[in-house]
Amino acid sequence: MITLGNYLALSGLIFSIGLVGVMTSRNVLKVLLSLELLLAASNLSFVAFSKFNGDYAGQLIVFFVILVAAAEVAIGLAIVVLMYRRLSTIQADDLRAMKW
Amino acid sequence: MLQGTVPFNNQILISLSMSPYFFYFFAAVLIFASLSVVLAKNPLYNVLSLVVAIFSLSCLFVILEAFFVGMVLLLVYAGAVLIFFLFVVMCLNLNTVTLTSSQQSRFHWLGTFVGLMFVSSFYFAAKSFIKAQTMEATSIRGTIETIGKILFTDYLLPFELTSLLLLIAIFGIVSLAQGALSTGKNTENP
Numbered sequence: 464m465i466t467l468g469n470y471l472a473l474s475g476l477i478f479s480i481g482l483v484g485v486m487t488s489r490n491v492l493k494v495l496l497s498l499e500l501l502l503a504a505s506n507l508s509f510v511a512f513s514k515f516n517g518d519y520a521g522q523l524i525v526f527f528v529i530l531v532a533a534a535e536v537a538i539g540l541a542i543v544v545l546m547y548r549r550l551s552t553i554q555a556d557d558l559r560a561m562k563w
Numbered sequence: 564m565l566q567g568t569v570p571f572n573n574q575i576l577i578s579l580s581m582s583p584y585f586f587y588f589f590a591a592v593l594i595f596a597s598l599s600v601v602l603a604k605n606p607l608y609n610v611l612s613l614v615v616a617i618f619s620l621s622c623l624f625v626i627l628e629a630f631f632v633g634m635v636l637l638l639v640y641a642g643a644v645l646i647f648f649l650f651v652v653m654c655l656n657l658n659t660v661t662l663t664s665s666q667q668s669r670f671h672w673l674g675t676f677v678g679l680m681f682v683s684s685f686y687f688a689a690k691s692f693i694k695a696q697t698m699e700a701t702s703i704r705g706t707i708e709t710i711g712k713i714l715f716t717d718y719l720l721p722f723e724l725t726s727l728l729l730l731i732a733i734f735g736i737v738s739l740a741q742g743a744l745s746t747g748k749n750t751e752n753p
Contacts, residue, residue, distance in 0.1 A: 470627075477597050483677075484601035506632075510627050519709060536644050
């Protein structure tokens, strides 16, 4: 029998994998992909809570999260392309202009 | 097996959501694909394994009977966002030297440590969350009809605000691209 706990454990595992990806990779594209993993994990827990609580609000929030993530990816990838044109690198450590 | 009042399609979907093997299969695919997103060296493989992860996540949504959200996830993520990622990866035309050299950051071990801490804390949280284990799945089904009704009555204002957000995102991208074009012209003809 699959309970809510199974879905929450899976969601936490995916969230942890994405968090490790965000914190350990220097490649900006990889950081954006790991951010997508974080959003996917939270979406999974939202849908699982919606199913087990009997409330449609969780699925609507997932819909809005997907739309906001699309906007975020569009802006983020535009910034990555600009960064590659100006600095000809996509490593995050090479962005040193605002480092103190 | 077949009761007279329940349509055949309904029977199939209910038996699908009852079977734990589907959950374990798609959960395993999701875990391995997301590990591959983080660990693979080639960015093309990262993007393609994220496509696999999103597909299995959408299958999990279907098991949870959230059909509309699963469909939107497939259309928007696998159809638009990840193709955009692939387009950018191919457009940048990165050679392997810039990609594989010093892939890990200096906070590599700190990040892994924090991730392991998160895994253990999620494990203990899931163990102590007794109510989650006893909760029964309700019979709600997120079809297009039900989600659409709620979306256009109770959640109309956030829906319209989301369209405004997408409009602002388009403005931002256009202004970024204009800046890139003007600087490109400056470098070509100084």
